[in-house]
Amino acid sequence: MSEITLGRFLFERLKQVDVNTIFGLPGDFNLRLLDEIYEVPGMRWAGNANELNAAYAADGYARIKGMAALVTTFGVGELSALNGIAGSYAEHVGVLHIVGVPSTSSQAKQLLLHHTLGNGDFTVFHRMSANISEATAVLTDITSAPAEIDRLIRITYIKQRPVYLGLPANLVDKPVKASLLDKPIDLSLKPNDPEAEQEVVDTVLDLIKEAKNPVILADACTSRHSVKAETKKLIDLTQFPSFVTPMGKGSIDEQHPRFGGVYVGTLSSPEVKASVESADLILSVGALLSDFNTGSFSYSYKTKNVIEFHSDYIKVRNATFPGVQMKFVLQKLLQKVQDAAKSYKPVPVPKRPASLASSGPSTPLKQQWLWSELGKFLQEGDVVITETGTAAFGINQTHFPSDTYGISQVLWGSIGFTTGTTLGAAFAAEELDKNKRVILFIGDGSLQLTVQEISTMIRWGLKPYLFVLNNKGYTIEKLIHGEKAQYNEIQDWKHLDLLATFGAKDYETHSVSTDGEWQKLTESAAFKKNSTIRLIEIHLPVMDAPESLIKQAQLTAATNAKQE
Incomplete structure (x- = not known):
């Protein structure tokens, strides 16, 4: 085939980034688009019970696979999904929200269509999504549409946030060059500014050299932004005691000999609380410091030597380095961290609590x-x-x-x-x-x-x-x-x-x-x-x-x- 439909191009691209199941519900503005799912070998349409559940399902799929796609219809469908989309935005989960919208001519004529507010404004729902999306676009031109689809998929994957894609019903069947599928979407991160990155790495290494009682604390974005491997290697090379937050649970191997438990501020076990809060250096990876994640903001660090590694910035004490991504910083840090930590003498980590004994087989479950x-x-x-x-x-x-x-x-x-x-x-x-x-x-x-x-x-x-x-x-x-x-x-x-x-x-x-x-x-x-x-x-x-x-x-x- 020299040409394929734009609808098929979209689902072929999703298949190429290992999105094999599409969530959502049918509606008259997306029905023709849904036909194209079945043209892609290995692709399946889940068919959810309602749009809110579909958004939740896409969130769960993306947490395991790295990205998900959700298809709803204009107005009634997309609004029903927004609570789920907002959750994905808050918690850094990559979901591409594809909305079947009325044809470009219907929008241009401001027709009084069903699923609208009756005022001729076809942009209102798009605007609603903008505040809980990393990027948004409504396709209008078939010549630029494939590149725009590629851009939005890349943003979804890289930023791990929801992205909104409006696809007019009349563009679904428009032909595009099949050869456009031959070049993979670039999913690599753009390099950090070299000088800023080096300054961060050097400063972190200096703090590690001076630390006598450092700890590593892994939070949600350790998993969301794919630095679990780097975090594990950091623990292996330094032997620092390591902890997770409630949102970060599973980000560190809990069987690792240097894993010390879950830190939740004042809600932590006394041993975990003492170990973390007495540290003279805290390497915080992927933090999302919400109330339920911190015991109502009850973190009580005794040190100001806190380094926060984030997907799009690093904070060292009171200095913030915007745009410096933790993935590259951690990778560069790993090259020299063992030498920097050579004077550190490992201290025992809090012992795993013993399983609670049952009072007997007939004891009511608690x-x-x-x-x-x-x-x-x-x-x-x-x-x-x-x-x-x-x-x-x-x-x-x-x-x-x-x-x-x-x-x-x-x-x-x-x-x-x-x-x-x-x-x-x-x-x-x-x-x-x-x-x-x-x-x-x-x-x-x-x-x-x-x-x-x-x-x-x-x-x-x-x-x-x-x-x-x-x-x-x-x-x-x-x-x-x-x-x-x-x-x-x-x-x-x-x-x-x-x-x-x-x-x-x-x-x-x-x-x-x-x-x-x-x-x-x-x-x-x-x-x-x-x-x-x-x-x-x-x-x-x-x-x-x-x-x-x-x-x-x-x-x-x-x-x-x-x-x-």
Whole structure:
């Protein structure tokens, strides 16, 4: 073929950057575009239950594969997705949001079309997306369209932020040269300014030479901006004690002998808190310093020698170096850091907390024991997804095996996010390794917001573990305010009937209420294999929660009640 349609060009380009599943919903302004997905071998259309869930799914897929694509229709569809897109923007996740928009002639004539506000303004929704997108464009010219598509895909991948692409219905079938596909999209980072980079590296090395008690702290963007390998090598070469934040969980191998635990300010264990806060040098990689990620901003460093490595700037003490990317700085640092750290004498890292002992097999299940015990069930390569609420806090107590990827939307915190995310992560995991397990922990309240996406999992034969924490309502909200308030209550569902309701034929359901039932289930060899989709209802006391969440809830309530 000497020519292909612009629609096919778009999906061929996405396939070239390893995006093999497209999320979204059909709408009349994108229907012809969706036809082109089936023209690309190996490409599939997920077909979500609603646009919000589709955005969540794209987020989960992108966290595992590095980038995702979402297709919605103009107005009604794209606006339904924006909460999910905003979360991806806040948490540095690369999602290309493709919107099928009315034809260029309809826009030019300002026709009173459906899905508009009735005022002839076809740009309003595009403008809404601009504030939560790294870049936006609506294609208007077929001659420049392929290059524009390439540019937007590159930005999505490099910047790890959502990008908006409006594609008019009349351009989808327009021909473009097929030979344009022969040149790969350049996904490499542009080099740093050499002088600024060298100044950063030299300053960091000098601080390392002088440090007696340094630590490494890895946060969310260690994973998002692909510097996990560099961070691991930095730990290996320096032997500095190393910690993660809640958002950074999984960024450092928790089996590494120099891993010391999860640092959450005042919510940390006493040993972790003392180790981090007594440091005389902190190498902070990929920080996203939100309230729930820092114990309500309760970091109490005793030193001003803090170096923040970010995707697009470096901060050394009070000096900021804009545009200096951490990927190259870390790579250059690794060439000389071992020599700079040669006088450092390794100190012991905080010991891994011992698993909590059960009071007996008939003991009612409680969260403090559950999250401590969970590490025994997890395997190398697992993707562990925890919903905002008790799960997102409890998982900090769980010791991960090597190569475990944690997903928890700590910053944006949109309740129900993880159902769609589990779908996207399960698609991504299947593409990487069919034996890779995807494990969700979600509260009964959160599940009610996005439960429909379980039907999409069943439709595609995906095999995640769906652990539903049934504590009869919004426990995290009850802990913050309104323990007995009606607005924190929900309708109790028959969770074990959900898979059958959504049409599953091959599935498992389990109900767990005691320590013994949990141990029997999770120690089963058959259960450990992801051979089918499973829903496990875990019954917990209403106000039971991890200790860290109880403390965080008190801090949040106090902050919310402050008078100016």
